[in-house]
Amino acid sequence: MYTHRSAICLTRLTSALQKITINHGRSECSTSNLKKGIVVGAYVDEKGENIKLTNSAEKVNQDSNNVIMKALKIGNGFLKKGKSRVFYNANEKYGTIALVGIGKEELDEKDFSDGVDPKKQNVRNAAAIGCRSLIDCGMEDIDLSSMGDSESAAEGAMLGTWNFQEYKKEQKPSPKISLFENSDKDEWSRGVVKSNAQNWSRKLTESAANHMTPTLFSKEVEEVLGNQNVQVVVHDKCWAEEKKMGGLLNVAKGSCQPLAFLEMTYSGGSKDDKPIVLVGKGVTFDSGGISIKPSSAMGEMRADMMGAANVVSAISAIAELQIPVNVVGLTPLCENMPSSSALKPGDVIVAMNGKSIQVDNTDAEGRLILADALCYAATFNPKLTLDLATLTGAMMVAIGGAATGVFSTADKIWNDVQCAGNYTGDRMWRFPLWNYYSALLSGYSGFDLDNIGKGKGGGACTAAAFLKEFAPPGDWVHMDIAGVMKSNGQDSSYISSGMSGQPTRALVQFILDISKQSS
Incomplete structure (x- = not known):
C-alpha cells in the first residue's frame, strides 16, 4: 500500500488501504522486520506521469508480489520528482518500502547549466527524502538503493538524516543506513566519509559559542584528528607574540577567552612533495568588537x-581516505568582543x-587574523x-546563498575548484x-x-585584495x-536548515582530484 509522506505514520494507515497490502500469506508483518525499511527510486518525467523503476526498485517490486506497480496503477501512476510514496507490510524482509521520484533518467543539456551535476543532486535529494520518510515511520534499520550513484546516495542519506541535538535532554537515535546493492561499496x-566530515563541520558551527571557545575547539580537534594519523599542535598567545602576529593578537585581546592557533600536519605524500596549505578563519564568536553588530x-x-x-573536517576526511598528498592546516582561533x-x-x-x-x-x-x-x-x-572564511556580508549581497565566492591567482586551480564543486553539489563562482x-x-x-579601504561597494573584492597582500608566493585561492x-x-x-558545513566535501574532492593529477 502507499501514502504520501504527510500521512506515513504506521498507526494511521486505514483499513481501506490495508486491503491492498500484499502479505505473502502472512496475516501481518513479522516482528523481525517492523523496524527495517528500504528506499528505492523511480525515474519520472516533469509531470510525474511516466514512471520507470530502477533495477533495484523492480527487484523489490517483484519480491513484493508487484505491490509497487499495482499501487501506482491505482494511484493513476503519479509520482513527482523529490516526493516519496510509502508501502507498508508488503515484503517479507522489509516492514516498509519508500519509493522516491529521482527525476528524468535522461537529462537535457540545459539541465547541466546550473553549476552542479544535476544527476548527482537528484540522487542526493531522493536518498535524503526517502530515508526521512522511513525515519518518520519509525524505521531504525534502512537499506538504501544506490539509484545509479552510490556515492551521491550515501551523501544524501548521511547529510539528510543528520540533526544537531547536542543540548537536548533526550536525543533521538540515528538510524542504521546501509547500501542495498553489493556493488559500488568503495564509492559508498x-x-x-565525506558526508561525516561535513556533518562534523556542521556540529562545530552549530555549537553554542560558550561550548565552542578557541580552547574547546582545539581540544575537540586534538581528540578527533589525533586518532587519524594527523599531527596537531596547539599554539598559544606566547607563540603568536614570538611570531609577531599583530592581527590575531589585537583581535583576540578584547575577549577573556585565550586565543589558539592550530597547526595540523597530514603526511600522506612523499617527503619531497610540497604541502597544500589550508587556512581557515576561526572566530568562534564575532560580536563585531567596538564596531558592534x-x-x-x-x-x-x-x-x-x-x-x-x-579545514579541520576536510583534513579528517583526507586522512580517513588516505589520500596520497601532504596537507598542512592552519586555523587562527579567537573571539572578537568589545x-x-x-x-x-x-588603531594601527x-x-x-x-x-x-x-x-x-x-x-x-577576519582578514586581520x-x-x-x-x-x-x-x-x-x-x-x-x-x-x-565567512569573510564578508558583501558576498551574501552579491550572490546570496547560491554559491561560494572564489578568488584565485591561477586559472587552472580555479577550474579545479569549480569542477570539484560541480561534482559535490557546491556551486563556485569566480570574482576578480x-x-x-x-x-x-x-x-x-x-x-x-587600511582594513576596509576607500569608497563604497565591492566589499568582498576589497577583502580578497587585502588578503592577497599577505598570501604566500605561488598559487593561491580565497573562498568567501x-x-x-x-x-x-x-x-x-x-541539507536541512541551519549551518551548512559547505563546502567541506568540495574541498576534499579538490584535494582528491589534485592527488590524481600528480600520480
Whole structure:
C-alpha cells in the first residue's frame, strides 16, 4: 500500500488501504522486520506521469508480489520528482518500502547549466527524502538503493538524516543506513566519509559559542584528528607574540577567552612533495568588537569559525581516505568582543610580515587574523595555498546563498575548484582580483594598508585584495563562504536548515582530484 509522506505514520494507515497490502500469506508483518525499511527510486518525467523503476526498485517490486506497480496503477501512476510514496507490510524482509521520484533518467543539456551535476543532486535529494520518510515511520534499520550513484546516495542519506541535538535532554537515535546493492561499496564508503566530515563541520558551527571557545575547539580537534594519523599542535598567545602576529593578537585581546592557533600536519605524500596549505578563519564568536553588530541574528556569529571547521573536517576526511598528498592546516582561533581592552577603530597594528594596518572597522576582523595565518603559511613553501572564511556580508549581497565566492591567482586551480564543486553539489563562482581593489586599500601616508579601504561597494573584492597582500608566493585561492554559511533548505533537500558545513566535501574532492593529477 502507499501514502504520501504527510500521512506515513504506521498507526494511521486505514483499513481501506490495508486491503491492498500484499502479505505473502502472512496475516501481518513479522516482528523481525517492523523496524527495517528500504528506499528505492523511480525515474519520472516533469509531470510525474511516466514512471520507470530502477533495477533495484523492480527487484523489490517483484519480491513484493508487484505491490509497487499495482499501487501506482491505482494511484493513476503519479509520482513527482523529490516526493516519496510509502508501502507498508508488503515484503517479507522489509516492514516498509519508500519509493522516491529521482527525476528524468535522461537529462537535457540545459539541465547541466546550473553549476552542479544535476544527476548527482537528484540522487542526493531522493536518498535524503526517502530515508526521512522511513525515519518518520519509525524505521531504525534502512537499506538504501544506490539509484545509479552510490556515492551521491550515501551523501544524501548521511547529510539528510543528520540533526544537531547536542543540548537536548533526550536525543533521538540515528538510524542504521546501509547500501542495498553489493556493488559500488568503495564509492559508498567515500560518500559516507565525506558526508561525516561535513556533518562534523556542521556540529562545530552549530555549537553554542560558550561550548565552542578557541580552547574547546582545539581540544575537540586534538581528540578527533589525533586518532587519524594527523599531527596537531596547539599554539598559544606566547607563540603568536614570538611570531609577531599583530592581527590575531589585537583581535583576540578584547575577549577573556585565550586565543589558539592550530597547526595540523597530514603526511600522506612523499617527503619531497610540497604541502597544500589550508587556512581557515576561526572566530568562534564575532560580536563585531567596538564596531558592534546589530543584535538581530548576532547569535549566528557562533558560526564565524566555519572556515576553520571546514579545514579541520576536510583534513579528517583526507586522512580517513588516505589520500596520497601532504596537507598542512592552519586555523587562527579567537573571539572578537568589545571591552576596555578591545581593538579600537583607528588603531594601527602590524602584521607578521611587518605591514602596518589601520583598523577602520573592528568588524572586519577576519582578514586581520587571516593575514597572519597566510604569512605563516609561506614558511611551509606550499604547493598551493587555499583559505576559507565567512569573510564578508558583501558576498551574501552579491550572490546570496547560491554559491561560494572564489578568488584565485591561477586559472587552472580555479577550474579545479569549480569542477570539484560541480561534482559535490557546491556551486563556485569566480570574482576578480583586480588591482583596482588593491589600490583602494593603500596609498596612505601614515600606514601601509587600511582594513576596509576607500569608497563604497565591492566589499568582498576589497577583502580578497587585502588578503592577497599577505598570501604566500605561488598559487593561491580565497573562498568567501559567508553566503553558504546557512542552508535554508531550498537549494538542496538533503541539507536541512541551519549551518551548512559547505563546502567541506568540495574541498576534499579538490584535494582528491589534485592527488590524481600528480600520480
